[in-house]
Amino acid sequence: MLSREEILSIFEKTGAMLTGHFILTSGRHSDRYFQCARVLEHPRYCELLCRELARGWINEGLKDVDTVIGPALGGILVSYEVARALGARSLFTERENGVMTLRRGFVLSPGERVLVVEDVITTGGSVREVIDVVREAGAQVVGAAALVDRSNGTVDLGVILRALLTVPAVSYSPKECPLCRQGIPAVKPGSRHLSGAGGTPRG
Template identity: 45%
Template sequence: KALAAKLTAEFGKIDVVAGPAVGGIIPGYELARQLGARSIFAERVDGQLQFRRGFSIAEGERVLIAEDIVTTGLSFRETVEALDALPGEVVGGACIIDRSNGRADVGCKLISLAAVDFPDYDANDLPPDLAAMEAVKPGSRGLA
């Protein structure tokens, strides 16, 4: 609801919220619900995002792209490219968390609920406190 308020103030009326599967499906659906818009999502087919399942955008509809988290902006840019093949106007984008703190090129103006800046390091140039820690694969598999 808070993100929807920011988006309305920035972009005005939105007709369609589009997101990449799978990270954009739930945030896109909820943003669309809050904005009184339709929700659609793109799926990867042969390496490219495409809108399937009968999803359509009419000429003149205002489209917002939604994601859960933006890190590099790649999925966002791929969604922008998929939307270029459809009528309608991409007015901007939204995410819950912008991990790039505004640095990622997403192909349109991005509004986030929160922006953070996580440093990343080359594996051969870690700060001493990180180099002293054991590397552990993230995720929940294998945890007892």
């Protein structure tokens, strides 16, 4: 089993845990950002972390998972590696006209036992959308899992949630952001466009 310190070390040395001034997917601002793509670009770390995430479900006695599913893009690799560790199949959802949906011929069957995964959870919005897709297909959501839970365990998905890292979600609305008041440029990770005067994430 990996300790919290070992997991943090992996995130830090791959540059997946950044500090600075960031605009999150939710639109809120934060001084910390987990760019899981930086750790997932290393197959051995991706396999190691996702196998550890799957181990949590095996320890819960929930070995009977038919399918693992995550939202594109962040949940695709996590879904694949967790599914491989559990001996399940892997799917992902995508947005079509702004609505989360199954595409590419993916199908869920009524009663199918599904684990929903994500790389980072902050507000849980995307995961809730995936859960809705699963339930609308008549499948059963057995729980949710993430590499990082930025809500510090406070997000309520209506299902059991397990994460490798659970950290405080210090975030602000744009109007209340102290980093903005200090004039520190905000970066929207994953985008070339910066909010404000521009800036560079610090790892």
